[in-house]
Amino acid sequence: MNIVIVNDSATINGGAAKVALTEAKALAECGHKVHLLCGAGPIAADLASTRNLVIHQLDIPDINVDPSRIRAMSLGLWNPGAHRFTQELLLSLDATQTVVHAHSWTRALTSSVLQAALESRCSVVLTLHDYLMGCPQGTFFQQRKGCPCTLVPMGISCLASNCDTKGYTHKLWRAGRKFVQDKVSGAPRNIRNFIYLSNASLNQLKPYLPPDANYYRLPNPIDVQRLTPAAVERSDIFCFAGRFVPEKGALLFAQAAQAQAISARFIGDGPQRDQIVRIMPSAQMSGWMNSWDLSRALRDARALIFPSVWNEVLGLTVLEAAAQGVPSIVPKGCGAEESVLDGITGLHFESGNASDLEAKISMLKDPVFAAKLGREAYETFWSTKEWTMAKHIENLEAIYGEILEKRQS
Numbered sequence: 001m002n003i004v005i006v007n008d009s010a011t012i013n014g015g016a017a018k019v020a021l022t023e024a025k026a027l028a029e030c031g032h033k034v035h036l037l038c039g040a041g042p043i044a045a046d047l048a049s050t051r052n053l054v055i056h057q058l059d060i061p062d063i064n065v066d067p068s069r070i071r072a073m074s075l076g077l078w079n080p081g082a083h084r085f086t087q088e089l090l091l092s093l094d095a096t097q098t099v100v101h102a103h104s105w106t107r108a109l110t111s112s113v114l115q116a117a118l119e120s121r122c123s124v125v126l127t128l129h130d131y132l133m134g135c136p137q138g139t140f141f142q143q144r145k146g147c148p149c150t151l152v153p154m155g156i157s158c159l160a161s162n163c164d165t166k167g168y169t170h171k172l173w174r175a176g177r178k179f180v181q182d183k184v185s186g187a188p189r190n191i192r193n194f195i196y197l198s199n200a201s202l203n204q205l206k207p208y209l210p211p212d213a214n215y216y217r218l219p220n221p222i223d224v225q226r227l228t229p230a231a232v233e234r235s236d237i238f239c240f241a242g243r244f245v246p247e248k249g250a251l252l253f254a255q256a257a258q259a260q261a262i263s264a265r266f267i268g269d270g271p272q273r274d275q276i277v278r279i280m281p282s283a284q285m286s287g288w289m290n291s292w293d294l295s296r297a298l299r300d301a302r303a304l305i306f307p308s309v310w311n312e313v314l315g316l317t318v319l320e321a322a323a324q325g326v327p328s329i330v331p332k333g334c335g336a337e338e339s340v341l342d343g344i345t346g347l348h349f350e351s352g353n354a355s356d357l358e359a360k361i362s363m364l365k366d367p368v369f370a371a372k373l374g375r376e377a378y379e380t381f382w383s384t385k386e387w388t389m390a391k392h393i394e395n396l397e398a399i400y401g402e403i404l405e406k407r408q409s
Contacts (some may be wrong), residue, residue, distance in 0.1 A: 001400060002098040003027055004090070006036045006117070008108040010043040010057050010117035011103045015316060016129040017221050021047060022102035035093075037086065040109025040330075042214050056089060058082055060108040062249035073173060076110065080306045083112035084395070088121035097123040098406070099400045106177065111185035123403045125193035127218075128201060130313060131223070134208035136171070136178035137163065139247060141310040146246040148310060151190040153208065154178060165246075165271075188213075193403050198335030201313040216399045220391040222319050223291065226382060228327025230299040232374040233367035237284075239301035241294060242308075243269030249307030249331075249352075251289060252280040256307075256357040261301050262365070267297055292345045295324060299391075303364045303373075304328040307350045312336050319387060325378035327370060329360045 004026075021036070025047055030033040045053060060079060066072035090098065101119040102124065117124045132138040135153050142149045151158040154175065164171035181187055188194075188209050195204040195218045202215060203296045225391035237259060242248045245346045247322035250272055255266035258280045259352040266276060276283060289297060294317075298304060302319040306312075306328050315336025318328045322345060330336040331351035340346035347363065350355040364370045384389045 002033050002093045003035055004093070004098065004100045004122070005402065006037050006102040006105060006109065006113055007321060008038060008062065008104045008106070009040045010036065010038040010047060010055060011041070011225040014042065014104075015220065016127070018102045019127070019129070022221070022389065023101075023113045023393070023396065024051050024053060026389060027396070030393060030397070032243075035089065036114065037089065037109070039082065040045050041106075052205070052370060056085070058085060058109070063108045064107060074300065075209065076106075077174075077177050078184065079108075079112050082109045083116050084292040087112045087120065088124055090117065093122070096119045097404065099403060100124045101400075102126045103129065106138075111181040111187055111334070113179075114181070114187045114191075115185040117189050123407050124191055124194065125399070125403060126188070126191055127195040127197060127215075128197065130177070131205060131311075132181075132313065133202070134205050136174040136381070139310050140204060141247045145248060146309065154182075174202065193399075195399065197314040198338050198383075200311060200335045200338065204311055214403070216402075217390065218395055218399065219386065220314060220316060221389045221390065222316065222323060222387040224295060224320055226300075229375055229378040230301075231371075232326055233371040235300055235302045236302050236384075237265050238303055238305050238361060238364070239265045239267065240305050240307070241267040241289075241298075241299065243268055244276060244311035246272070247308060247310040249309045250276055250353065251279065252309065252354055253305045254283065254356060255309045256354050256361055257283070257305075259354075259366075260361050262361060265297070265301065268295065295320065298326050299324045301326055302367075302370055303346075303361075305361070306330045306336050307357060307359075308334060308336070310334070315339060322377040322381040323387075325374045327373035327377050329357065329364070341376070342379070344373070345380050348374055360399050 005024040007314050009017050010019045018135040024036045028050050036055045039058050039317050040062045041057050063072040063076040093115050100122050130138040140149050142163045157317050162168040193214045195216050225293050240253050244250045254276045267286045306318050312334040318336045321328050330340050331353055332348050342348040347360040348361045
């Protein structure tokens with residue numbers, strides 16, 4: 001079996017890239033012949049030395065950092081060089097024994113690689129890390145209004161809506177990219193295999209995906225060391241981790257934390273940083289952390305607050321907290337809700353409702369109750385091997401095998 005992993009970058013620069021590159025490395029180490037097709041460099045050192053892994057780095061700059069904005073806007077819609085290279089690569093492989101697994105392509109490769117993959121007659125599977133198969137923004141969220149979007153994607157009202165923080169011109173460019181993806185590349189209508197991370201995310205996207213497609217649930221792996229459960233009852237710090245942007249709900253947490261007079265720690269950064277400080281001058285602002293420091297910070301918390309007001313696809317931080325024995329408060333209706341048993345391993349609150357969030361924070365002021373939820377979160381997480389990389393690769397191999405088997409039947 002040949003495996004072609006498609007990802008914009010050859011270094012980890014986000015959640016999708018982390019999954020794609022760790023999958024490529026692990027699959028190659030299992031003995032599979034793996035090709036990594038990526039646009040932007042540099043190439044991570046551990047990948048370059050991995051046996052059975054062939055890296056095709058096309059030297060396409062990330063459109064967000066390309067100094068030529070005209071080139072970025074043009075080649076960001078469709079990259080003929082990436083299309084041509086993908087065609088040639090896939091022609092050199094046995095289509096009946098090749099799976100093309102796409103993770104990300106919007107920041108360098110473009111949907112031209114999807115068209116080439118679909119034309120090749122190789123089996124294609126796409127991981128739904130976001131909502132770009134349905135929404136031109138990829139979030140189903142009104143950035144400027146700070147609320148979920150209920151408009152029909154690419155409809156007249158959608159196209160007229162100035163929902164992009166970068167301005168209406170950028171919104172129209174995103175709509176153009178979505179049009180090219182839908183009408184030129186053939187995605188998602190010609191893709192028959194999708195990997196999804198949570199039931200909530202799949203339910204939101206399903207109306208925009210082919211009705212006869214095959215769906216495989218495969219949550220992202222969690223790379224975390226098993227330690228003793230954190231002593232959450234000894235801490236009074238409630239923690240937020242993520243980007244300080246409207247859809248992540250950092251301001252909602254700041255308001256609730258100030259009202260409840262609790263100690264709050266904000267890990268991350270973003271355009272709303274100054275607003276957070278104005279709302280809650282006593283807040284600890286920790287900036288971005290690597291995975292090791294984040295784990296330590298979570299262990300020092302009473303609870304993780306996950307206040308996102310958009311439909312998060314999964315919510316990895318919630319699982320990372322559970323692995324440490326730290327309970328989470330999550331909004332109802334998003335992917336993170338599926339990782340928290342209400343009243344058992346954490347608490348649910350009404351999405352966007354500051355009063356309800358305050359009430360749930362108040363409940364976790366009780367150290368005994370918080371410790372009980374934390375222990376249950378820890379035991380629930382570690383009682384299953386679903387989140388380990390070994391189990392992830394085992395399940396992924398089974399998915400590839402089933403896709404190839406269906407092709408031959």
